[in-house]
Amino acid sequence: MREILENIYGMTAINELIAQPGYLIMILLGFVLLYLGIKKEFEPLLLVPIAFGVLIANFPGGGMGVIATDGEGFVRYTLNGAEVVKNIYEMSLPEIAHDLGIMNFLYYALIKSGLLPPIIFMGVGALTDFGPMLRNLKLAIFGAAAQLGIFSVLLIGSQFFTMKEAASLAIIGGADGPTAIFTTLKLAPHLLGPIAIAAYSYMALVPVIVPLVVKLSCSEKELKINMKEQDKLYPSKTEFKNMRVLKIIFPIAVTTIVAIIVPDAVSLVGMLMFGNLIKEIGNNTSRLFNAASNGIMNTATIFLGLCVGATMTVDSFLNLQTIGIVVGGFFAFGLSIFGGVLMVKIWNLFAKKKINPLVGATGLSAVPMASRVANDIALKYDPKNHVLNYCMSSNVSGVIGSAVAAGILISFLG
Numbered sequence: 151m152r153e154i155l156e157n158i159y160g161m162t163a164i165n166e167l168i169a170q171p172g173y174l175i176m177i178l179l180g181f182v183l184l185y186l187g188i189k190k191e192f193e194p195l196l197l198v199p200i201a202f203g204v205l206i207a208n209f210p211g212g213g214m215g216v217i218a219t220d221g222e223g224f225v226r227y228t229l230n231g232a233e234v235v236k237n238i239y240e241m242s243l244p245e246i247a248h249d250l251g252i253m254n255f256l257y258y259a260l261i262k263s264g265l266l267p268p269i270i271f272m273g274v275g276a277l278t279d280f281g282p283m284l285r286n287l288k289l290a291i292f293g294a295a296a297q298l299g300i301f302s303v304l305l306i307g308s309q310f311f312t313m314k315e316a317a318s319l320a321i322i323g324g325a326d327g328p329t330a331i332f333t334t335l336k337l338a339p340h341l342l343g344p345i346a347i348a349a350y351s352y353m354a355l356v357p358v359i360v361p362l363v364v365k366l367s368c369s370e371k372e373l374k375i376n377m378k379e380q381d382k383l384y385p386s387k388t389e390f391k392n393m394r395v396l397k398i399i400f401p402i403a404v405t406t407i408v409a410i411i412v413p414d415a416v417s418l419v420g421m422l423m424f425g426n427l428i429k430e431i432g433n434n435t436s437r438l439f440n441a442a443s444n445g446i447m448n449t450a451t452i453f454l455g456l457c458v459g460a461t462m463t464v465d466s467f468l469n470l471q472t473i474g475i476v477v478g479g480f481f482a483f484g485l486s487i488f489g490g491v492l493m494v495k496i497w498n499l500f501a502k503k504k505i506n507p508l509v510g511a512t513g514l515s516a517v518p519m520a521s522r523v524a525n526d527i528a529l530k531y532d533p534k535n536h537v538l539n540y541c542m543s544s545n546v547s548g549v550i551g552s553a554v555a556a557g558i559l560i561s562f563l564g
Contacts, residue, residue, distance in 0.1 A: 203459020273447025275425025293547030296513025298489025323482030324552030415557020
């Protein structure tokens with residue numbers, strides 16, 4: 151009986167959990183992320199799969215954690231009691247599945263290959279309406295200005311990380327999860343887990359971070375600027391007679407321009423614009439639109455979340471480097487918001503038609519959450535001051551801006 155009980159105990163993960171408390175810390179982190187996704191409803195479509203991936207990857211003996219490669223592509227693992235060292239790029243997918251487990255198979259086939267981030271961008275494009283930006287095209291400049299956080303943190307982070315690692319950290323300031331994942335895969339894949347968690351966590355905290363930055367950088371007078379009243383005082387002289395045609399031409403034109411100027415950004419911007427194009431064409435491509443915005447995107451999101459969470463193992467997460475990423479990511483995010491606000495302040499110094507700084511604060515890519523938060527702030531100061539459509543102009547341009555910024559970083563450092 152004693153031998154049976156010992157065998158049963160040996161079968162469990164209890165002994166390893168006691169011997170290595172780091173597993174318990176990571177499991178607790180998984181529970182916290184699940185709580186934030188389920189109870190607090192912080193980006194649940196992404197945070198719940200990521201959190202569950204963290205959870206299943208950190209149960210000893212489960213074999214669900216992603217084994218990271220070293221700088222030369224080699225992985226070390228134990229097989230039948232013997233240590234094995236192989237180059238991951240020389241292993242077939244069936245071999246990866248057999249030796250490393252199903253989660254490594256999914257990670258290297260779908261994530262490390264760079265497949266899923268562009269697929270998700272296609273879905274994002276299908277769900278994005280560029281109409282508000284096209285109607286207020288000059289407001290798109292604030293989406294570009296919001297990339298300040300990326301390049302500021304790149305310069306600061308290069309003092310503590312390699313340039314490739316600093317670039318992967320800085321892209322968190324773009325407030326776009328797929329962009330952060332894609333850039334990190336290209337430049338610093340060993341940091342994918344903590345960077346993805348930081349990026350999605352700060353995106354979920356947009357309702358907290360945007361009001362904090364706005365409060366610190368804007369006056370009450372600035373936040374009371376009524377955009378509709380400004381439009382009446384200084385009406386736009388530009389009129390679009392056929393918005394539908396413009397919406398169809400826009401994704402084609404943007405893809406062409408980006409492909410010529412920043413080819414490394416085409417995989418993201420091109421898929422974003424393709425998704426948007428099949429949306430704007432209408433009935434003739436409605437089946438493609440439905441697939442891109444529903445089934446394909448939802449499936450990609452599930453696997454992306456689980457695989458990213460599975461990279462969050464004890465060895466890859468519990469270190470000083472991860473703490474640096476979390477801190478640096480916060481500054482990248484905050485500086486991106488401030489960059490848009492600063493550009494509005496500079497604009498207002500020279501322009502007769504004033505712009506509410508909240509428009510600049512939404513220049514990051516967290517669409518449409520950032521715009522909704524900004525609109526709520528405006529209404530607190532003036533119940534009649536609806537700025538949602540104006541904020542969406544800079545908000546959607548921020549999606550393009552962050553993807554282009556990622557392409558620039560990959561082009562220079564990849």
